[in-house]
Amino acid sequence: MSITVNINGEILSQENAKISVFDRGFLFGDSIYDVTYSQSNSFVFLDEHLDRLWNSARLIGMEIQLPREVLVQRILDTAKASGLDEVYARIIVTRGESDLNISTDQYQQNVVIYIKPNIKYDPALYTRGLHLSLVSRARNDRRSLDPNAKSGNYLNNILALQEARNSGADDAVMTNTNGEVAEGTTFNIWMVKDGKVLTPHHDSGLLRGVTRAKVIDICGSNDVVLEERTITTQELIDADEVFITSATKGIMPVYKLDSKIYAENSDQRPITEALRKSYIELIQEHINKGTYSY
Ligand SMILES: Cc1ncc(COP(=O)(O)O)c(C=O)c1O
Helix, strand or coil, rough: CCEEEEEEEEEEEECCCCCCCCHHHHCCCEEEEEEEEEEECEEEHHHHHHHHHHHHHHHHCCCCCCHHHHHHHHHHHHHHHHHCCCCEEEEEEEEEEEECCCCCCCCEEEEEEEEEEEECCCHHHHCCCEEEEEEECCCCCCCCCCCCCEEEEHHHHHHHHHHHHCCCCEEEEEEEECCCCEEEECEEEEEEEECEEEEHHHHHHHCCCCCHHHHHHHHHHHCCEEEEEEHHHHHHHCCEEEEEEEEECCEEEEEEEECEEEECCCCCCCCHHHHHHHHHHHHHHHHHHHCCCC
């Protein structure tokens, strides 16, 4: 697979894309990033993802040096150079290159954009669903590294994924350090109980997903009762339906959590399916506007 890379404004092939071993993203995970994608040569919710990128920077005490409109132009130019109409885009801003010490003086930041073909998930993950595991690895406490900062340090999530895979599941759900449900390794988690849709409140310690915000809006405009609140692991186990959200996966059902089976086909999860349909329509409407097309 070929990935087109933009390093500080220069578009490079995968083979020629190189960055210094003194970059703080490499040395310390001292970076922030965001991920979005395009459909029919038009980016999906790019404004929301860039708002979050700026917010992640704020949460790690970093002011992004590159003007936002320059970054947008680089993303569009790199996507165009890739020749692809459906791309996955990852934007990373690192605090720059420094000596081997951790002090956060002013450095020249590195801005890297990766463009590759958008991920095609196995269709069975939408018809049957995902198998998740509630792992023992807790999500970072908000007072240590706030999960709402999408930082370049994903070791917490990597270790959770490792634990889930070792138990035979596809992916992991983490609790916070109080044992309340927080989020997945790269997605937000949702449950349906007695016709109500529930998702952990952001105080539970999670990344405020762009998709999560859109699904909250969809519930509001379709008179679906939604609660953002603390969710116990027992409530998640006892749910009628469970699903996850992320930009690249959209709304993906969960058929199994450890040994608990919810539903193995779409007829058995009416609310998840209705939300999924509305979300797909929302994206189509957004794409039709072509705000960020290339
Ligand atoms: C830890 C974590 N939580 C949630 C999400 C979902 O966020 P979004 O819907 O913006 O992709 C992601 C994906 O980026 C993530 O990495």
